[in-house]
Amino acid sequence: MTQPRARAPRRDILSKQRLRLWLRLLKTSRDVEGNIRERLRTQYDTTLPRFDVLAALYRNDKGLKMSELSGALRVSNGNVTGIVDRLVTDGAVVRVAVPGDRRAQLVRLTKKGMSEFETMAAEHETWVNGIFAGLTADDCDRLMALLEVVDDSAAAASSRNGE
Template identity: 45%
Template sequence: MTPPDTHVDAETALDHAPAGHKDDLRLWLRMLSCARLIEAEIRRRLRINFDTTLPRFDFLAQLERAPDGLTPGEISRRMMVTGGNVTGLAARLEEEGLIERRAVREDRRAVTLRLTPSGRREFARQSAAHEDWVAELLGGLSATDRGALLRLLDRTRRSVRGAISEGGA
């Protein structure tokens, strides 16, 4: 006889939780689970297809959105990572010829980081694949389902922002 599965995910564990906020917790865990599944698969595919990581992809994406470049501090804030993480990523991407540093005219101590032409081409390849992967992963949803989900997630975001602005506990 096979022993019962002792691994229980957090959402299943809620089945035995008392009434009240159980549905709210289940919804939060389901959203988190979906996001984690998609992210893990994107990470895997970036590694296999481009020998890169999601942070490197995100770094290049930030620079793609800012043709005039960004300071390391701006990238750090946008990516919500430490300056040390940005410094290390920037050094490796610069070594590979994907980004370049440029001194700021007004302050020679400050630098902006920009994609090189090679970096633009590489990011274009990666972002096209990324877009296809996301479409594939969400391909089981109809256009109607995607539209409904977008509307519900927009309402969810507004609800969360409202709760935050009201100074919740």
């Protein structure tokens, strides 16, 4: 030992600060998500995963194959099977055979599914706008930029880890 060192080196403080930031990011995200889930449940008797599937199909009016759907939503294949099953039961989507490939099928919104989604999507935007009402346009830009930095880094770490 040459010299007594400061008790908490700068890098350790920064490390703890980043850890607290991650906990805050997680909490904020979960709170907002919980808020939206709750309103979807009580006001539309539906769930976020169902809403997400409808949103993906709304953006693709030709329909999407199951694998395209799970790719777009970044969830597992088997997961989508169950959610689409329930949406079919409720008449919001249909499965359509793909001509020329008997393995695949397209999932498409029905008229009912489309109109239900449009109603919910408009309200959803209002909810989000209310929750983020404390942020100006500049705040949004700053927050967006910082989150992108983190997300790029998380994606890179995941691919290094072989996901």
